[in-house]
Amino acid sequence: MHREVTFRAATRDDVPEIVRLLADDPLGATRETPGDLPDAYWKAFDAIEHDPNNTLIVAVIGDAIAGTLQLTYIPGLTYTGGERAQIEGVRVASEQRGHGVGQAMIGWAIDQARARGCRVVQLTTDRQRPDSIRFYQKIGFRPSHMGMKFHLKDA
Secondary structure (H helix, E strand, C coil): CCCCCEEEECCHHHHHHHHHHHHCCCCHHHHCCCCCCCHHHHHHHHHHHCCCCEEEEEEEECCEEEEEEEEEEECCCHHHHCCEEEEEEEEECHHHCCCCHHHHHHHHHHHHHHHHCCCEEEECCCCCCHHHHHHHHHCCCCCCCCCCCCCHHHC
16 A cells, blocks of 8 residues: 555545445446435435444545445344444445555454454455455455345336
């Protein structure tokens, strides 16, 4: 990594840049709407910001947003009533990929989960993202389960 990455909670002003990051890959381009943002993005941001079990962060280098992720804490009875942390919406700016930003973000999320006492950290990545799969496996994640989704708008 060439420059220091810092982390902070995302603000409403960051939402357009976060959506741009989410749309900046082949899969995200099919489901995100950067530019004139629909109200749903603002409602989602407000819900995340006001939920103590959710954190939306941005990774910053200098004054620029270099990446983003959402960390959600899920209480449950499994793992002897242990909480789990779910990492979602991970994106690194295309110009920052391969420079350690993603590893720093995931390390930050794992540290947050550990500090909170979570028993497990989990994430999903689309099978169409082989580079992401290799990245997550390289830093210690294992494909232990088969993830499934049921898209409600298609049903």
